[in-house]
Amino acid sequence: MKKKNQTQDGNNMPKSDSLFQIFINEHISVVTDLSLSVAPGEVEDMDGVAIPLTFQGYLLDLDDEFLYLGETNTEVDKAIKRESVVFIQISKQEDELSRVYDEMKKRNKMDIN
Numbered sequence: 001m002k003k004k005n006q007t008q009d010g011n012n013m014p015k016s017d018s019l020f021q022i023f024i025n026e027h028i029s030v031v032t033d034l035s036l037s038v039a040p041g042e043v044e045d046m047d048g049v050a051i052p053l054t055f056q057g058y059l060l061d062l063d064d065e066f067l068y069l070g071e072t073n074t075e076v077d078k079a080i081k082r083e084s085v086v087f088i089q090i091s092k093q094e095d096e097l098s099r100v101y102d103e104m105k106k107r108n109k110m111d112i113n
Helices: 017-021 096-112
Strands: 027-038 049-062 066-070 078-081 085-090
Touching: 027 066, 049 078
Parallel strands: none
Antiparallel strands: 027 049, 027 085, 049 066, 066 078
């Protein structure tokens, strides 16, 4: 089995649950083939733009049809059709405790100086 940081040509990868299992309980970004159409601006020559929809969250579960994501690692708040997934990436999600700790370190440095 390949490690998370190794890559492989997507055409040769299995399209089974095992492909998605490495992302379970990880904070991920998912790019889909769904898109949001943006109307042209005030410039008449400019065409509209289609922006792919991207979702972020913890991959909490999956079945044959959907990936289930949540803003937290305990509650599902969105489902994405597996057939719509174009790209998945594990994203660095800084937890609240780490953020508060870093903020305290910054304040302590300012107090010392």
